[in-house]
Amino acid sequence: MDILQIALLGVAGTLLAIQFKGGKTEYGIYICAGISLLIFFAVLDRIAAVVARLDEITAYIDLAPAYIEMLLKMLGITFVAEFSSALCRDAGYQTIAQQIEVFAKLAVLVLGLPVVFSLLELIGEFLS
Template sequence: MNMLQVAVLGVAGVLLAVQFKGGKTEYSTYIALGVSVLIFTAVFGQLEVLVDTVREIGDTIGLDGVYIRTMLKMIGITYAAELASSICKDAGYQTVAAQIEIFGKLLIMVLSVPILLMVLQAIGEFLT
């Protein structure tokens, strides 16, 4: 799916959801959720290209696979947290959206701790 198709799908979904917002508000939430899931699945096709490119760059410069996997996990967590948070905000649950965002940020911090420790060890070795 290209950008134009995603844009048309998004705009059409929003226009359809707006029509239901006056009467049955839950339908507008379901439509927005469905459109979001469709766009999310479209990302997977593009994500494969990104993953292959990052792996090729890592192989070229001799980067350890742990760093690449961690970076890809962080990108996935960021995207999933943003998607879930936006859906919750659209449904009117800002508190739940904020908790999802906080959890995503904390999870990224947890993933980055081993890499930070490796960097600090490398700096320590250079200084001694």
């Protein structure tokens, strides 16, 4: 049911923004940004459910909490980057949107480097 509400909200916001496309285009951008923020906050509720499930998984297996925290940070980075770059792209600023995406990719890469190093150390221990 929630997906229907979000989909209807998105379609209604899009149709409303289209009405302003001919005259005051900035109002259409504001409407899109507002609808996007509403959907963004709805997604945050779902992320809380994912975090609760990840806590259950860590109770079953011996997984360092740092890895779960890193995974959640990566999820947050990608979600915020996708959201902000889509808003910039809708407003007509493709270059800024692309730079946000590049920065997010690099941030995720930097965040994941400790995992790569620990994996390399583990492989090194097996080989020696």
